[in-house]
Amino acid sequence: MTLERLRLEHVPPPYEVYAALFRDVSNSEFLHAQLLSRNSDFEYAFVDASSVISRLHLLSAVYNALTVLVDGTLRTPNVHSEIVVSFNTNNNIADAYRRWGITPGKTKDLVVVKVVPSTTAQDSSATPTPTPTPIQTQTQTQEAIWAHLTEHIQGTPAPLTDDELSRVTDWPKVRKYYRLNGVPALERLADEGERRKQSERLAIMGMALRGL
Numbered sequence: 001m002t003l004e005r006l007r008l009e010h011v012p013p014p015y016e017v018y019a020a021l022f023r024d025v026s027n028s029e030f031l032h033a034q035l036l037s038r039n040s041d042f043e044y045a046f047v048d049a050s051s052v053i054s055r056l057h058l059l060s061a062v063y064n065a066l067t068v069l070v071d072g073t074l075r076t077p078n079v080h081s082e083i084v085v086s087f088n089t090n091n092n093i094a095d096a097y098r099r100w101g102i103t104p105g106k107t108k109d110l111v112v113v114k115v116v117p118s119t120t121a122q123d124s125s126a127t128p129t130p131t132p133t134p135i136q137t138q139t140q141t142q143e144a145i146w147a148h149l150t151e152h153i154q155g156t157p158a159p160l161t162d163d164e165l166s167r168v169t170d171w172p173k174v175r176k177y178y179r180l181n182g183v184p185a186l187e188r189l190a191d192e193g194e195r196r197k198q199s200e201r202l203a204i205m206g207m208a209l210r211g212l
Contacts, residue, residue, distance in 0.1 A: 002157040003146040006113075008063055012070055017062060018114045018145055021049060021164060022155035029104040031153065038077070041148070045083035046102040049109035050170040051177065052087075053200045054162050060204045061086040062113060069115075079115050089178060089206035099177050109168040111160070112149060116140045166196075178203045 006017040025031075034042035045065075052058055065082035068074055076082045076093060088096035102110065150157070158164050175181050180199055189195040 001142075001146050002159060003142055003149065004160055005142065006059065006062065008059060008066075011063070011066055014118050015066065016116050016118050017066075018116070018142060019058070019062075019160055020112050020146070020149060021158045021160040022110045022112065022149075022153050023108075023158045023164075023168070025108055025110045025153060025155035027152075027154040028102055028107040028110070031110075032102050032104045035102070042152075043078060043080055043114075044149075045080040045111075045113035045115075046107075047084060047087070047100055047111040047113065048102060048107045049111045049165060049168045050107075051100045051174060052111055052165055053169055053174060053196070053203060054165055055160065057087075057200055057203060058111060058113075058160075058165075060207055062115075064207065066115070080113065083113055083115075086207060089203075089210050091210065110153070110155065112153070114140075114145050116145070171196075171199075174203070175199065178206055 003018050003020045006019050008017065011017065031042070031046055035046065045062075047058070047061075061083050064086040065079050068082055068086075069079045074082055075091070076085055081097075084101045085093055085096040087100040178199070180186060180202060183202070186195055186198055186202075189198065
C-alpha cells in the first residue's frame with residue numbers, strides 16, 4: 001500500500017490525513033466529473049502533481065487548509081477543495097483550481113489527499129477541540145480509502161517522495177505561478193538543486209503571506 005498517513009505537528013487530534021501519488025493517470029475526465037457533481041464518495045483533494053514542488057510544499061498547503069477548517073473560515077465547499085486553493089498566492093479560487101486542481105485530459109500525475117475523522121477515540125476528559133465545519137460524517141479506515149482509490153483511479157501508484165515528485169514537477173509552470181522568473185536571487189544560483197530549494201522556500205512564503 002502506498003497510501004501514506006501524513007504526520008503534521010499541531011494537527012487537531014480529531015483528524016487523520018492520508019495522501020498518495022499516482023503516475024500516468026488516464027481517467028482524469030472521470031475524476032473531474034465526480035468533483036463537479038459533488039459526489040461525496042470522491043471527497044478528496046485531487047492535486048495536479050506537475051504543480052507540486054516537494055512534500056514540504058504539499059504539507060504546507062494541507063496544514064493551511066486544516067487551520068482554516070478548524071477556525072471555521074473555509075472559503076470553499078470543504079477542506080479538500082481548500083487544500084487545492086491553499087497552494088495559491090492570491091485569493092482567486094478559480095485560478096487556484098485551474099493551476100493546482102485536476103484538469104480533464106491534461107492531468108497525468110496526481111496527488112490525492114484525504115482528511116477524515118480520527119479512528120482513535122478521544123479522551124472525554126481532554127480539553128474540547130473547537131467544532132469546525134464537518135468534513136464527512138462517517139469514519140473511514142486507511143485500507144478502505146486505498147481500496148476506493150485503486151478501484152477508481154486508472155494510474156500507477158508511486159511513493160510520495162521528493163525524488164518521485166521531482167520527476168513530474170513542471171518547473172516552467174511552477175515558476176510562472178509563483179512569479180519566480182527573473183528573480184535575481186535565483187538567477188545567481190548556478191547549482192540547480194539549490195535553485196530548486198530556494199524556489200520551494202519562496203513558493204511557501206508566498207502561500208503563507210496570502211491575504212495578509
